[in-house]
Amino acid sequence: MNIKITGSGSYIPTKKVTNSDFAQHDFLNEDGTAFNMTNDIIAEKFVEITGILERRYAADDMVNSDMAIIAAKKAIEKSGIDPETLDYIILAHNYGDIQTNTIQSDTVPSLATRVKYGLQIKNPKCVAYDILFGCPGWIEAVIQAQAYIKAGMAKKCLVIGSETLSRVVDKHDRDSMIYSDGAGATIIEATDDEGGILAHESATFSFDEAKFLYFGNSFNKNEDPNIRYIKMYGRKIYEFALSNVPKAMASCLEKSGIPITDVKKILIHQANEKMDEAIINRFYKLFKMETPVGIMPMSIHKLGNSSVATVPTLYDLIVNGELEGQNLNKGDVIIFASVGAGMNINAIVYKM
Template structure:
């Protein structure tokens, strides 16, 4: 049995929000005080740390489930399957559908049910459900699909990561420049080929770390106190990720039995370019070996942090030769890894 990804699809919104578009924002400290630097300095420092120059926002008439539906259609077409043969539709997201210029999240019905409805799937035995797992949600959905297939209760699953973070950002918070919208989808199924998912690893750190990412009030104290926005303790997340993500990746790779020299690509969730570079450096230091050139493709510069959509979108672009100087060949070993709200970490070793 080889459980593998047989089809991929992604949806990248066409609306580009450049760093220059933040010049007129009134950025404030957490206590509501005005930042001492001008916006151009704030934005320049932000880009130097995160690498983000622009990000994508969904059109006003679209929502998170719409983006997931578009990506799912492409993945189904890419795999050349009948959607009626799907056993599970697993949708990873964080905030449900938030209609543009509203403040309430809508997850009734769940996004997976909405996407199944839009795909016009009649089969009631195609089970549709959501997974809330922070940014590592898509990888965790793939791990669950793998478990279902390995246990013999499913043969084919659709796993989607979709998010519209632009709907839940505080415009008075510098961190709002990190977030973006998008969706990625994959078909996971049992095949007769000698490649696919080789190993996986997941951990939830909640004793002290659970609220490093949270929902909180705007930095603008004059705004409604009942409205909440995505907030984070960036320094603690950075330190947490650098300590724990490389270890999870190593545990997963060692479990797979694949030597480090055989790894061809590492696809890490992208929220901060400097953080990802530091994670990669620490990972290779654990094996006391040098980092191969071009092993970690980056899309954050153009697409920002689209949470659960980041990794499946990146994988889709590479496998369809839509990223310059980035290719994956049959038999190549890939490591997927992510960290996010919860605080959750996961990793997966995969032979393409």
């Protein structure tokens, strides 16, 4: 028995937000003081570091679970399964359903339950629940689905990563330009087909790192102090990721027994292009190799950082031939990897 992705789907919001759309924002330092550079220069430096030219925001009349339902329907259709045969629906997110122009996160019932309702699944033995694991949430949910299947507790699982980060950003914080919205979904099944999940690695670093990402007040001291937004210590996250993600990926690859020369693609969570490039370069240096050209497909330039949705969306775009110059074929070995709030790190070695 092998455990494979038998179908995938994604939802990419139609609302495009370019860097020029931030031209009128009043960006401030953490202490509330003004920057000594114009927004044009801020945007220019932002692109140099992150690679992000534009991002997608959910329409005003949509919430997180709406996007998840759309992505889930596509994954179910691609897999050809009867949704009534699903044993688990596991939905990774961070902030629940947040309606436009509100400050409340709505997580009761769970977003997974809302997806089950939206799919009109009647089977009560289809268990639906959410996980909160930062940006690596979708990969962690896949690891959980694999565990259920290995233990004989499930045969088919729907695993989703969906988030509307645009609803929790501080418009006075430059980091708000990184975040975006989206959803990616996959069907994970037990199958007699060759390949599937070969190994996984997962860890939580919290002794010093727990608050590298957190909820904090607006940088504008005139804003309501009771409203808080997503905040991060970017330099600390960068240094942490460079130190720990390559080692986790290498450990995962070693467990799989697959030589590094057989790896076709690395699908890594994308929050910062330069950081991702540095992670991949350091990973290959562990094997005393140069980084192969084209090993790391990128979607961040047009889609930004959609947190838990980034990796499954990237996978879906590639397998459906929707990412220019990228493809995956049966038998190809890929690595999924992510890092995010917690600080959490995980990786999966997967054979198509």
